[in-house]
Amino acid sequence: xxxxxxxxxxxxxxxxxxxxxxxxxxxxxx
Amino acid sequence: xxxxxxxxxxxxxxxxxxxxxxxxxxxxxxxxxxxxxxxxxxxxxxxxxxxxxxxxxxxxxxxxxxxxxxxxxxxxxxxxxxxxxxxxxxxxxxxxxxxxxxxxxxxxxxxxxxxxxxxxxxxxxxxxxxxxxxxxxxxxxxxxxxxxxxxxxxxxxxxxxxxxxxxxxxxxxxxxxxxxxxxxxxxxxxxxxxxxxxxxxxxxxxxxxxxxxxxxxxxxxxxxxxx
Numbered sequence: 001x002x003x004x005x006x007x008x009x010x011x012x013x014x015x016x017x018x019x020x021x022x023x024x025x026x027x028x029x030x
Numbered sequence: 031x032x033x034x035x036x037x038x039x040x041x042x043x044x045x046x047x048x049x050x051x052x053x054x055x056x057x058x059x060x061x062x063x064x065x066x067x068x069x070x071x072x073x074x075x076x077x078x079x080x081x082x083x084x085x086x087x088x089x090x091x092x093x094x095x096x097x098x099x100x101x102x103x104x105x106x107x108x109x110x111x112x113x114x115x116x117x118x119x120x121x122x123x124x125x126x127x128x129x130x131x132x133x134x135x136x137x138x139x140x141x142x143x144x145x146x147x148x149x150x151x152x153x154x155x156x157x158x159x160x161x162x163x164x165x166x167x168x169x170x171x172x173x174x175x176x177x178x179x180x181x182x183x184x185x186x187x188x189x190x191x192x193x194x195x196x197x198x199x200x201x202x203x204x205x206x207x208x209x210x211x212x213x214x215x216x217x218x219x220x221x222x223x224x225x226x227x228x229x230x231x232x233x234x235x236x237x238x239x240x241x242x243x244x245x246x247x248x249x250x251x252x253x254x255x256x257x
Contacts (some may be wrong), residue, residue: 002069002123002138003050009119010227017234022239028248
């Protein structure tokens, strides 16, 4: 359960950061 | 030499896979904690990373106050943001452990309470950032606040020395945990894996903040030209 909590949170955060970055980059280009 | 993000992430994944294997399959149960020691392998590294990222945030805040270079404000904010995330993981995983060990999720133990105070202090940091509009003033005010908020880190770390606490400690004897052999290897691998993944996340968070700054500058520039 704890392992799941740690990895789901951190993986979710990684994906969120990657998505925010790609959104910001497309805004910067557009 | 250029930093290879993919290779770094690959190494991080391998170390963490090994860490999970050691913690779940190779490590024996601990004498006092029994199987609960496996929760501890994942809880402690997250707590260490929480303290580590807040140290990074503090050092960058001090460097910002000395140099006024915006990159230090960006590092400080990114590190504090990760401190909030890792803080939540530490608090929740600690509560799960507490429920299994003490039969209650939260019992206002000094370590729990001071870590919650620490987390709230850094929530305040972000409220402060949101409340100041001028970017230069925001950076300076939040850097000063950051230095003050950091006082909660030693308070949390040393809480079980200052007040009587049920929280386990790593030291030998005196009710401390006696880890040996594979248990130490499992713990060290989990700490190393946790720190490696933190470094990767920190680079990502810092990158996002830099692009956000660039975008804000561009919007301000466009508005100036249009106006």
